[in-house]
Amino acid sequence: xxxxxxxxxxxxxxxxxxxxxxxxxxxxxxxxxxxxxxxxxxxxxxxxxxxxxxxxxxxxxxxxxxxxxxxxxxxxxxxxxxxxxxxxxxxxxxxxxxxxxxxxxxxxxxxxxxxxxxxxxxxxxxxxxxxxxxxxxxxxxxxxxxxxxxxxxxxxxxxxxxxxxxxxxxxxxxxxxxxxxxxxxxxxxxxxxxxxxxxxxxxxxxxxxxxxxxxxxxxxxxxxxxxxxxxxxxxxxxxxxxxxxxxxxxxxxxxxxxxxxxxxxxxxxxxxxxxxxxxxxxxxxxxxxxxxxxxxxxxxxxxxxxxxxxxxxxxxxxxxxxxxxxxxxxxxxxxxxxxxxxxxxxxxxxxxxxxxxxxxxxxxxxxxxxxxxxxxxxxxx
Numbered sequence: 001x002x003x004x005x006x007x008x009x010x011x012x013x014x015x016x017x018x019x020x021x022x023x024x025x026x027x028x029x030x031x032x033x034x035x036x037x038x039x040x041x042x043x044x045x046x047x048x049x050x051x052x053x054x055x056x057x058x059x060x061x062x063x064x065x066x067x068x069x070x071x072x073x074x075x076x077x078x079x080x081x082x083x084x085x086x087x088x089x090x091x092x093x094x095x096x097x098x099x100x101x102x103x104x105x106x107x108x109x110x111x112x113x114x115x116x117x118x119x120x121x122x123x124x125x126x127x128x129x130x131x132x133x134x135x136x137x138x139x140x141x142x143x144x145x146x147x148x149x150x151x152x153x154x155x156x157x158x159x160x161x162x163x164x165x166x167x168x169x170x171x172x173x174x175x176x177x178x179x180x181x182x183x184x185x186x187x188x189x190x191x192x193x194x195x196x197x198x199x200x201x202x203x204x205x206x207x208x209x210x211x212x213x214x215x216x217x218x219x220x221x222x223x224x225x226x227x228x229x230x231x232x233x234x235x236x237x238x239x240x241x242x243x244x245x246x247x248x249x250x251x252x253x254x255x256x257x258x259x260x261x262x263x264x265x266x267x268x269x270x271x272x273x274x275x276x277x278x279x280x281x282x283x284x285x286x287x288x289x290x291x292x293x294x295x296x297x298x299x300x301x302x303x304x305x306x307x308x309x310x311x312x313x314x315x316x317x318x319x320x321x322x323x324x325x326x327x328x329x330x331x332x333x334x335x336x337x338x339x340x341x342x343x344x345x346x347x348x349x350x351x352x353x354x355x356x357x358x359x360x361x362x363x364x365x366x367x368x369x370x371x372x373x374x375x376x377x378x379x380x381x
Contacts, residue, residue: 078115080104081147085128088155092133100149103127116142116149128153132216135174159228162199162218163188164207165301171199173228175219175307189243189323197231198244202314206303217307223247226333227313233341234315238349243326246314249304312365319357327359340364347372 052058085096103123104114121140128137128151136154143150159173161181168188170178183191191198219227227245234242311333319325331340347362347370360379363371373379 078117078144079147080114080116080119080149082149084148084150085153086150087138087153088131088133092131092155096128096131096134096151096153099127099131100124100151116144116147119149124149124151132156132172132176132178135172159195159197160199160219160224161188161191161193161196162201164201169218171218173224175221175224176216177218197227199227200244200246200316201304201308202246202249206301207306220307220309223308223310223333226310226337230313230315230331230337230340233337236341237345240348241318241320243316243318243323246316246328247308247310248312248314248330249308250311314361319359327361329362330365332365335364335367343368343370 052061083097083100085093085100088096107114119142124140125137128134133155134153135156137151138154139152141150141152142148156172156174156176156178158170158178160171160175161183162169162171163185166185168181168183168185170181172178188198231242231245234240313331313333315329315331316326317329319327329344343364344362348356351359355374358374358376360373360375360377363373
């Protein structure tokens with residue numbers, strides 16, 4: 001039947017001679033699969049520019065980036081575990097270590113300051129320097145084995161004993177305030193401590209800070225440096241007996257002139273011993289040279305902003321062994337301490353003991369000149 005008729009089989013050898021079959025076979029042999037086009041967005045283009053075009057490179061870089069983020073920011077084997085500050089008293093040490101821990105804990109998450117490797121030594125130095133008892137940060141050591149941070153500092157030391165109108169202050173060697181000294185104001189004059197420099201503010205003052213907060217710096221850096229050098233240079237003066245320094249504050253000019261005039265009048269009229277005793281009472285505004293006669297009280301206290309920058313100083317010398325018998329040397333801080341001491345020493349070497357006892361003040365503010373004011377003689381103010 002027609003439907004059951006079988007198609008003749010083609011001999012394999014014969015089909016290779018068929019043109020149509022050979023054409024299909026050639027097409028099959030030369031066929032190349034067309035790659036599916038990849039849509040290139042801005043990110044892919046950027047990755048290709050930096051050499052991260054392949055998926056394998058992108059995965060490797062991603063794992064590396066996550067690892068670095070973990071090492072730098074996450075708590076791990078490089079995190080600071082302990083902080084030690086050496087060179088301070090126990091109280092100051094605890095304050096310094098607490099300040100460092102507080103700084104580390106309050107650091108923003110994007111700042112790797114908790115990591116010992118990336119921790120900035122300059123940042124640590126700034127934090128430690130804010131502690132009142134720290135003078136200089138000498139070294140900062142990172143121990144990666146114990147994950148410890150060790151800071152060695154040079155502490156401040158008490159250098160100045162400052163008398164104001166209502167209290168006596170301990171001041172550090174950098175001019176910053178330590179605390180109110182446990183010294184009575186009237187006993188300040190009799191204190192003898194070679195390691196301390198006594199400074200008198202020379203009148204009734206109200207100390208104020210320019211930032212309306214409790215002041216920390218008492219004297220400016222230049223004033224501290226000058227007084228310290230001048231104090232050291234005073235050792236070269238033969239036979240001198242340095243008592244203290246007094247800062248000439250412009251706002252106190254009227255008060256200081258009033259005190260000087262009263263002292264000179266009393267010394268001339270009643271003798272030095274009685275005059276000094278009476279002058280000491282003027283500090284308490286109760287000066288009474290005669291039982292029946294009262295002297296006008298001192299001028300009101302003036303406001304003085306700290307840190308104090310001294311343009312002029314009074315160097316107070318003691319006459320003999322009596323701490324109440326003194327004279328002063330007025331100096332300008334623009335002159336080098338070494339030159340000033342050399343001029344003063346030359347003048348004192350040429351002065352007889354009798355004349356020395358009559359000194360009221362010596363003015364060295366004019367270069368290459370010295371104006372000497374004696375008791376019982378008119379003097380220029």
